[in-house]
Amino acid sequence: MANAKAKTINLLLYEGNLSGVISIEDSSWNSGELYSAPRESVSDLLSTDACKKYGVYLLLSKDMVYVGQSSDLSQRINQHIVGKDWWESVVILTTKDDSLTHTDIDFLESVLIEKAKSIGKLDCDNKQKGNKPKVDKFREVYLGQYLEEALFLMQLIGITVFSDTKTTKTGTLISTIDINTKLAIGKRAKADAIEYLSENGISVDNSATYAVLQDDKSEFWANPQAELLKTDWTIILNDNHNMELIVLIVPANRMQMASLGKEGLYPRTDKQNLIDLKIDAESYKDKRSGIDFSAFIENRIKY
Known part of the structure; x- marks a missing residue:
């Protein structure tokens, strides 16, 4: 009862x-x-x-x-x-x-x-x-x-930001899931991906763009700020089909936004300061601009 x-x-x-x-x-x-x-x-x-x-x-x-x-x-x-x-x-x-x-x-x-x-x-x-x-x-x-x-x-559901870390008890629905499963879940796992990479000797800060393999398993989609192109731009692709994190680093000013007479990455139609990034899961080419991101792959880490 x-x-x-x-x-x-x-x-x-x-x-x-x-x-x-x-x-x-x-x-x-x-x-x-x-x-x-x-x-x-x-x-x-x-x-x-x-x-x-x-x-x-x-x-x-x-x-x-x-x-x-x-x-x-x-x-x-x-x-x-x-x-x-x-x-x-x-x-x-x-x-x-x-x-x-x-x-x-x-x-x-x-x-x-x-x-x-x-x-x-x-x-x-x-x-x-x-x-x-x-x-x-x-x-x-x-x-x-x-x-x-x-x-x-x-x-x-694992949201502990209002809890004092000194007194928070473990055992929530999310905290009991191992990190490999969290990464496989994918979409809410950016912090877990960064933590996992750190544990494997790869330092990535929170400004990195994170994209998970979409449900049709054909592309990684994200809308990062165009300002990132002026910096060394880190991208984390979570291939949760093949259980792999792929880290790319695009050097500062290597790419630009498309404009009149200039080829480049395309902005979102409704928000010009955001990149409409759709990286193909096989070729690593951006589906909108055709730019090849494969040359910028630095690490591949299985989980």
Whole structure:
């Protein structure tokens, strides 16, 4: 017989695995809903009903978080695709019945900002924002319970950025998965890929472009900032079909963006400062520009 504290948790995996959009509901969470997606699947997330509601969103890397809120989550998150290049995944906290008010999301945002700031995980752009509004004592209890359950569910799927590393316990759904499986999952594994490369003597920083083999196994897709062409540009290709990480280094100013009379990499049609990079999985040529990236392969590491 289940005890009084038992709960059921429903996960909807939009791509059939942990690599795409996830929706979570919890029997102890009343009408609460959590959506999670890696950066590469943000467009899929923005097409869900979650982005039509009032809610709080979190831009996440392994060690940092940006907390925001909006009544138009789709537009706001889209702005951050261009404005911030460090984040690797996004979480949306909302409700099934769209019952959160503007004051509610102001309150939730402010509490999460304070929590992240207190343990040194808050993005620097976020530190002067998040004034806590006044809510009555009954609503504050409700919102406190809402956040408690949201933090529990985030930890369950491996999001520990709000946890003090000194006291965090292991044993979450994601932390119990070995690194080889995490890399095979692929889309949310940039931090794990960098860590794995480091363990194998290859130093790569977080500015590297990360692309996982697409579901049709024909190409690696990414939208890196065009500014990277001015630097020594590191690209990590995760071939999770052949269980291999491929590291490329393109020297600074070796490539350029296409323009009138000049051949080069193509920008996204809607965002000219982003490269529309589609590297063929066999030839390593960019499918749009025809540029051959195979000459820039530095390392291949099996996992």
